[in-house]
C-alpha cells in the first residue's frame with residue numbers, strides 16, 4: 001500500500017522479491033474479504049484528519065485524553081454514518097491506533113455479559129451496550145490484588161428486604177484500580193466482588209454497577225471514581241483513562257448480578273449452576289486469544305520499520321564492493337532482525353489457529369461440553385504470555401537495530417513500545433500465566449496413564465518414547481524436516497515437564513516445595529508454549545497455503561524454529577535430547593535461511609501492508625525517504641517554534657553575560 005511521494009528508494013529491494021506479494025498480503029490479512037476490509041478501513045482512517053496521530057507524543061495528558069475522546073467519538077460516528085459492519089467497525093478502531101475506553105467496552109464488558117449473563121440479562125444490557133447508550137468497563141483488579149482474583153475485597157451483600165445488593169469497598173486495598181475506561185468515560189462497571197448472602201461469603205461474582213449519571217456524567221451518589229495517573233512513556237497507553245473506583249454502600253438491583261453461573265433468589269438463596277466456575281474468567285480467555293494476533297501486528301510494525309530502515313541505512317564498506325554497505329547486509333543485523341520477522345509471521349499463523357480453537361471451545365460450551373476448557377485455558381494463558389513478552393522485547397530490539405534514530409519519537413518505536421509493553425502485565429502477569437500452564441502440565445502428566453492427553457498436550461501421551469530416543473540429526477540438512485524439528489521440541493518439553501514433575505512427586509507435596517520449583521515450572525511451561533508455536537506454524541503451512549508464497553513461508557518457519565532452538569540451546573542440551581554438534585548444525589542452517597530471506601526482506605514486510613499513516617515512522621516509510629523526513633520532522637518540534645528559545649532572557653542570557661569568575665575556576 002504505497003502512500004509515499006512517488007520516489008521509491010527501496011525499489012531495488014522490492015525488485016528482488018521472489019514470491020507473490022499480493023497473495024502474501026491476502027494470507028496475512030486472513031483471507032480476501034478481510035484483506036479488502038483492512039485496506040478500506042486503513043485508507044478511511046489515513047484520509048481523515050480527525051484521526052491524525054501527529055503530535056501525539058507532544059501533547060500534555062489532558063489534551064491527549066481529550067483528543068482521544070474526540071477520535072473515539074468520531075470513529076463511532078463514522079461507523080454509524082457509513083453503516084459499517086461489526087468487523088469493519090473493529091478494523092476501523094484498530095487503525096485509529098490508540099488505546100481507549102471502547103477497547104474495554106467492546107473487548108471485555110460486552111463479552112463478559114455474553115458469557116456470564118442469563119438470556120434475560122443479555123436482552124436487557126446488550127442492546128444498550130451495542131448502541132453505546134451505556135459505556136462499560138471491566139472492573140476486576142484492585143489496589144491490593146490483581147493476579148489473585150480470589151483475594152479481591154469489594155463486597156456485594158444481598159439485602160432481601162429491598163431485593164438489592166449493597167456494593168461496598170471496605171478497605172483502601174479494595175479500591176478498584178487499573179480498569180481501562182473507568183477513570184473518566186464509563187457509565188457502568190462490570191464489578192468483580194465477593195458475594196455475601198446471609199453473612200456467608202460465596203466468593204467472587206460479577207455485577208453490573210451504574211457509576212455515572214446518564215444525564216450529566218457525574219459520579220452517582222456514594223461512588224468515588226477517577227483516573228489513576230500518568231503512565232509510562234509519552235503518548236503510549238496514556239490515551240487510556242485507567243481508573244479507580246470506590247463504593248460506599250451503593251445499592252444496585254438484585255438483577256444486576258450476572259446470573260448464568262450462579263443465582264441469588266429473591267429470598268436470598270444462593271444457587272450454583274452445574275457449569276464450572278471458571279466460566280467466570282471467560283472474558284479473560286477471550287481477550288488472551290485475541291492478544292496473539294495483536295502481538296503479531298505490533299511486532300510486524302516494529303519489524304517493518306527496522307527492515308526498511310536497515311535497507312536504507314548504509315555504514316562502512318568493504319574492499320570488494322563500491323560504496324558503503326546497507327546495514328541489512330551485516331550478518332549480525334540479520335541474526336537479530338530476521339528471527340523477529342519470522343516471529344511476526346509465526347504469531348500471525350498461530351493467531352489464526354487460536355481463533356479456530358476459541359470458536360471450537362465456545363461451540364462446545366454452548367453444548368455443555370467443558371472437556372477442553374482446561375487445555376484452552378492453558379493454551380491461551382501460555383501463548384498470551386510468550387507472545388507479549390517476545391513482542392515487547394522485539395519492539396525494543398528493533399529500536400536498537402535502528403541505531404540512534406530509533407531513539408527519536410519520529411521513528412515511531414518509542415511510542416509503539418510504550419503502548420505495547422503493558423500487555424506483559426494486563427490480562428494476567430506473564431509469569432502468573434506460565435505458572436497456570438505449568439499446573440496444567442503437572443496435572444496432565446499425573447493422569448497420563450489413565451487419561452489420554454488431547455490437543456496441544458497430546459504429545460505427552462508419548463512421554464516414554466520422547467524420554468528415551470534421542471535426536472538423529474547427523475548433517476545440517478537433516479534438520480530440514482518438520483517431523484525432526486517437531487520431535488526435538490516435543491522431547492525437550494516432555495523431558496523438562498517430566499523432570500520437574502518427578503522432583504515434585506518425590507517430595508512431600510507441600511506448597512513450599514512447589515514454590516521452590518517454580519523457576520523450573522516456568523521454564524517447562526515456556527518449552528510447552530514454544531512447541532505449540534512451532535507446531536501450529538508448521539500445521540498452518542501444511543493446510544492449503546497458496547503456491548506463490550509457500551516457499552517463503554517455509555523459509556520463515558524454519559527460521560523461526562531454528563532460532564527458537566538456538567536461543568534455548570541450554571534447555572535442549574540439558575535434556576540430553578540434542579548434542580552440541582547438532583545445535584551447531586542448526587546454526588549453519590539458520591544462516592542459509594538468512595540468505596534466503598535477505599532478497600525478500602523488504603517485500604516480506606511490505607506484505608504486512610501497514611500504511612505510512614499507521615506506522616507513523618520516518619524510518620519505516622514505504623518510499624524509504626528517511627533522511628528528508630527526519631530533517632523535516634525536526635522543524636515540527638515545539639522547541640523550534642521560535643529561533644531564540646523561550647527562556648533565553650531569564651535563564652540563558654544571565655549565564656552568558658555575567659562574565660564573573662566562577663568560584664571553582666582554576667584559571
Ligand SMILES: CCCCC/C=C\C/C=C\C/C=C\CC/C=C/C(=O)SCCNC(=O)CCNC(=O)[C@H](O)C(C)(C)COP(=O)(O)OP(=O)(O)OC[C@H]1O[C@@H](n2cnc3c(N)ncnc32)[C@H](O)[C@@H]1OP(=O)(O)O
Pocket residue numbers: 090103104106107138140141146147148149150180278279281282284285286287288290291294373374377425426427428429432436439443
Ligand atoms: C473486540 C475484540 C478484542 C479482542 C482482543 C484483542 C486484543 C486485545 C488487545 C488489547 C486488550 C485491551 C485491553 C486490556 C485491558 C486489560 C484488562 C485486564 O487486565 S482485566 C484483569 C486481568 N486479570 C487477570 O488476568 C488476573 C490473572 N489471574 C487469574 O487469571 C486467576 O486469578 C488465576 C491466576 C488463574 C488464579 O485463579 P484462582 O481461581 O485463584 O485459582 P486456581 O489457580 O486455583 O485455579 C482454579 C482452576 O481454574 C482454572 N482456571 C484458571 N483460570 C481459568 C480460565 N481463565 N479459564 C478456565 N480455567 C481457568 C485453573 O487452571 C484451575 O484449574 P484446576 O482446578 O487446576 O483444574
Ligand SMILES: Cc1cc2nc3c(=O)[nH]c(=O)nc-3n(C[C@H](O)[C@H](O)[C@H](O)COP(=O)(O)OP(=O)(O)OC[C@H]3O[C@@H](n4cnc5c(N)ncnc54)[C@H](O)[C@@H]3O)c2cc1C
Pocket residue numbers: 104138139140141144145146147148177178179180237242422425426427428429430431432
Ligand atoms: C495498562 C493496564 C491496563 C489494565 N487494565 C485493566 C482492566 O481493564 N481491568 C482490570 O480489572 N485490570 C486491569 N489491569 C490490571 C492487570 O490485570 C493486573 O495489573 C495484572 O493482572 C497483574 O496483577 P498485579 O498488578 O496484581 O500484579 P502482582 O500479582 O502484584 O505482580 C507483581 C509481581 O509479583 C509476581 N507474583 C505475584 N504472585 C505470584 C506468585 N503466586 N508466584 C510467583 N510470582 C508472583 C508477579 O509475577 C509480578 O512479577 C490493567 C493493568 C495495566 C498495566
